[in-house]
Amino acid sequence: MKDVVLVKTLYRHTNEYANKTVxxxxxxxxxxxxxxxxxxxxxDGSFFKNTQIVFDSAKIENFKEISKLPISSSITVIGTLIExxxxxxxxxxxxxxxxxxxxxHSDYPxxxxxxxxEYLRSIAHLRPRSNAFSAVFRVRSVAAYAIHKFFQDKxxxxxxxPIITGSDCEGAGEMxxxxxxxxxxxxxxxxxxxxxxxxxxxxDSNLTVxxxxxxxxxxxxxxxxxxxxxxxxxxxxxTARHAAEFWMIxxxxxxxxxxxxxxxAEDMLKYVIKYVxxxxxxxxxxxxxxxxxxxxxxxxxxxNSDFGKVSYTEAVKLLQECGKQFEYPVEWGIxxxxxxxxxxxxxxxxxxxxxTDYPKDIKAFYMRMNEDGKTVAAMDxxxxxIGEIIxxxxxxxxxxxxxxxxxxxxxNEEDYWWYLELRKYGETKHSGFGLGFERLIMYITGMSNIRxxxxxPRTTGTAEF
Amino acid sequence: MKDVVLVKTLYRHTNEYANKTVxxxxxxxxxxxxxxxxxxxxxDGSFFKNTQIVFDSAKIENFKEISKLPISSSITVIGTLIExxxxxxxxxxxxxxxxxxxxxHSDYPxxxxxxxxEYLRSIAHLRPRSNAFSAVFRVRSVAAYAIHKFFQDKxxxxxxxPIITGSDCEGAGEMxxxxxxxxxxxxxxxxxxxxxxxxxxxxDSNLTVxxxxxxxxxxxxxxxxxxxxxxxxxxxxxTARHAAEFWMIxxxxxxxxxxxxxxxAEDMLKYVIKYVxxxxxxxxxxxxxxxxxxxxxxxxxxxNSDFGKVSYTEAVKLLQECGKQFEYPVEWGIxxxxxxxxxxxxxxxxxxxxxTDYPKDIKAFYMRMNEDGKTVAAMDxxxxxIGEIIxxxxxxxxxxxxxxxxxxxxxNEEDYWWYLELRKYGETKHSGFGLGFERLIMYITGMSNIRxxxxxPRTTGTAEF
Numbered sequence: 042m043k044d045v046v047l048v049k050t051l052y053r054h055t056n057e058y059a060n061k062t063v064x065x066x067x068x069x070x071x072x073x074x075x076x077x078x079x080x081x082x083x084x085d086g087s088f089f090k091n092t093q094i095v096f097d098s099a100k101i102e103n104f105k106e107i108s109k110l111p112i113s114s115s116i117t118v119i120g121t122l123i124e125x126x127x128x129x130x131x132x133x134x135x136x137x138x139x140x141x142x143x144x145x146h147s148d149y150p151x152x153x154x155x156x157x158x159e160y161l162r163s164i165a166h167l168r169p170r171s172n173a174f175s176a177v178f179r180v181r182s183v184a185a186y187a188i189h190k191f192f193q194d195k196x197x198x199x200x201x202x203p204i205i206t207g208s209d210c211e212g213a214g215e216m217x218x219x220x221x222x223x224x225x226x227x228x229x230x231x232x233x234x235x236x237x238x239x240x241x242x243x244x245d246s247n248l249t250v251x252x253x254x255x256x257x258x259x260x261x262x263x264x265x266x267x268x269x270x271x272x273x274x275x276x277x278x279x280t281a282r283h284a285a286e287f288w289m290i291x292x293x294x295x296x297x298x299x300x301x302x303x304x305x306a307e308d309m310l311k312y313v314i315k316y317v318x319x320x321x322x323x324x325x326x327x328x329x330x331x332x333x334x335x336x337x338x339x340x341x342x343x344x345n346s347d348f349g350k351v352s353y354t355e356a357v358k359l360l361q362e363c364g365k366q367f368e369y370p371v372e373w374g375i376x377x378x379x380x381x382x383x384x385x386x387x388x389x390x391x392x393x394x395x396x397t398d399y400p401k402d403i404k405a406f407y408m409r410m411n412e413d414g415k416t417v418a419a420m421d422x423x424x425x426x427i428g429e430i431i432x433x434x435x436x437x438x439x440x441x442x443x444x445x446x447x448x449x450x451x452x453n454e455e456d457y458w459w460y461l462e463l464r465k466y467g468e469t470k471h472s473g474f475g476l477g478f479e480r481l482i483m484y485i486t487g488m489s490n491i492r493x494x495x496x497x498p499r500t501t502g503t504a505e506f
Numbered sequence: 507m508k509d510v511v512l513v514k515t516l517y518r519h520t521n522e523y524a525n526k527t528v529x530x531x532x533x534x535x536x537x538x539x540x541x542x543x544x545x546x547x548x549x550d551g552s553f554f555k556n557t558q559i560v561f562d563s564a565k566i567e568n569f570k571e572i573s574k575l576p577i578s579s580s581i582t583v584i585g586t587l588i589e590x591x592x593x594x595x596x597x598x599x600x601x602x603x604x605x606x607x608x609x610x611h612s613d614y615p616x617x618x619x620x621x622x623x624e625y626l627r628s629i630a631h632l633r634p635r636s637n638a639f640s641a642v643f644r645v646r647s648v649a650a651y652a653i654h655k656f657f658q659d660k661x662x663x664x665x666x667x668p669i670i671t672g673s674d675c676e677g678a679g680e681m682x683x684x685x686x687x688x689x690x691x692x693x694x695x696x697x698x699x700x701x702x703x704x705x706x707x708x709x710d711s712n713l714t715v716x717x718x719x720x721x722x723x724x725x726x727x728x729x730x731x732x733x734x735x736x737x738x739x740x741x742x743x744x745t746a747r748h749a750a751e752f753w754m755i756x757x758x759x760x761x762x763x764x765x766x767x768x769x770x771a772e773d774m775l776k777y778v779i780k781y782v783x784x785x786x787x788x789x790x791x792x793x794x795x796x797x798x799x800x801x802x803x804x805x806x807x808x809x810n811s812d813f814g815k816v817s818y819t820e821a822v823k824l825l826q827e828c829g830k831q832f833e834y835p836v837e838w839g840i841x842x843x844x845x846x847x848x849x850x851x852x853x854x855x856x857x858x859x860x861x862t863d864y865p866k867d868i869k870a871f872y873m874r875m876n877e878d879g880k881t882v883a884a885m886d887x888x889x890x891x892i893g894e895i896i897x898x899x900x901x902x903x904x905x906x907x908x909x910x911x912x913x914x915x916x917x918n919e920e921d922y923w924w925y926l927e928l929r930k931y932g933e934t935k936h937s938g939f940g941l942g943f944e945r946l947i948m949y950i951t952g953m954s955n956i957r958x959x960x961x962x963p964r965t966t967g968t969a970e971f
Contacts, residue, residue, distance in 0.1 A: 085729055086725075087729055087730070115933065142935070146931060166924040169727035170726075174727075175727065178728070182663040183658075185664050189650075189651055193651045199646075200647070201646070201736075201960070202962065203961070203962045204751055205682075205738075205751055224683070224687065224692050242967060242969040258631040259643070263634065264550055273669075296510065296580075438608065462631060465611055466610045466632065467579055467580045467610045468580065468607075468608030469531075496665055499670050504711050506668070
């Protein structure tokens, strides 16, 4: 509809439309009417806030019908925009004509009252029409764009690494098998093992857990690349932080060491947070008010902090000496738990902090061995309120060191022939990290369950919609 | 490395660096040397073109070692940038110091000679270092960003629709099953059917073929949305145009009919093509010279044409009356073949053309029924050189019509309860389309095999790397 104006435009350029006739279309969020007058709050999807429509029985022909419109009916309104500087909203529209596009029903499941997030998950097809989810999913979109913009402005090449894979990148959790075999009649080899010859890819295939190894191939051609795509974990973790399907961002940079890597991670986090705060002020105010009272202070603090840096070995000492009783005792060699991570960033540093140089035994095979022979050039970025948000490392570029590390871990060189060849033909120091996109969105919005930042979440036992 | 300059920066701002000392790092693409002098073409991944390094035995300590560097070794060069206005490249670097970062080997598989694309597919981990694939994958990245920018600038909400799904959106081709069941011992129900109770999602689950139905949920909240993510088809089509895993863009717009939909598709195509031509002039020149001689003319023509529009019924008449003998004879009711599509766009219209209002029997259940009861409000966009590049429709928003259409096609209403509820609670006219991203990249680059525009392609029998 050519002459329709988006509500976002009316909010951002109100004075240009003052006292003019405008036409908007959208969905009824609330409606109340007497015999003479009525008020509708319309949301047109382009903007977080509603627009107030005033309608008058003297002007509106179908006044009675309009007065009884069920919530979520869609309408087109033609009317005069009047500035209302003394009221909560900057303007209202005095309707001259209201056209009903589509009638809703009185049993509409999203009536104007507070619903639990649990209930709203059961109507994932409708929940983006609620305030909270309208805000969450717009922020998700804007944050995704901020990530692309950040990397593209720096000349990084966006790389679509494969979703279906024949290899388990880092043995990170259980994988989903992808198959076209007939499960009623799985073909077997003579020795009783499954025959994948008739499967689509003629081999055992799975959903990817990380695009990193493929990303490294591209980083060693394009210097700086990033991935942004779905990844999968078939872990039976029924927690508020785990989903079976989630999106990851994995930049990979050549001629770059762990310091360069941390600098990139810090710049990226600050950029994305600031971008969302600048572009979605209404949504961020909503979160700060209704979801997480300290949110904006915390995010502003992050944008304005220089992140701390501490080695794992030093961090273990700090935790041992801090006097705090942890559920899991701290000693050198353990994987830090969320309680430790949060204590470090919230109590000791009071700002985001990178922990570096973890024991090799708790990290992946591809991380670069330090000179001590005990630790690897890894880094985790911990942020207040959540703990680890980014994990990365400098990669082992020395072919002999990489091979001996793989042997230690019983990894088959043949499965990684192409990964090893990257070290043979023009190795260079390179680094990268992974950022779980949903965790970032939880962090930016204050939402506490990963199911509430994914449009249609897939978790243990759940693949609805 | 802080003080390293990207080669792209040197090319775009050559005069700012003239006669200054610069430091670059990259990979050796070619090298030739006499006893006194040598020349290296270095590519640093940031830019399509190489940088010529001149090195002199009088200045370079490790002259002999450098002279024998295998192709693809990585080096850091410090030297003076000298403008060379009379030669092919705008500048060269006279080396003062060359540091070897990583030695390659003499058996490097990508020596400087022409390789077939088939061969290069077998070294997908190295092929982005070749000219053609360096150009393809940078264009892929820039085109992906152009799509995000196009939609975000218009306020569209980027929506991550699920990859794993319990429903077959449109019965479009065979699907891949996703499972954690033990294939050696598939659990069965008493009646002999597969028991999915022990499967991760406790139901039969597949990889998505389209995000559209989920996208509609979000369009009816946010008005304008788009998806951009991987989709899957388990079709056994071993052709140059089919991949099992590919990326799709699916915008969905509310309060919008088929005309609005076509306008959006036309604007988007023109925007993305123009953006790539503006941002990647070197790559586009390369494609025009070495891959597809008429490419730039054809793309410029598209950007400057008003796309044609013709109904399916009229198009059938035109094809029947054109005098051309087609392999597949044309009659009303058939699905147009590529030969028909190309004749329409290349010979009759000589520009891109939308064909609209196809017979309902060859289109999906969700397309809006026209008043004639025989055709639906569908549109395909055909472009010269390729045929169909976009398919879309206005969606059936009338609950009763949609239900009776589903009944005709034996679709189970229960499986679509949430999709049907969108029509019950605030229906509005809405439309959308799908663009296969790989097909767009083939179109923009002139590459003729889909395996050569995907970093690590997945096709029948192939899931390597």
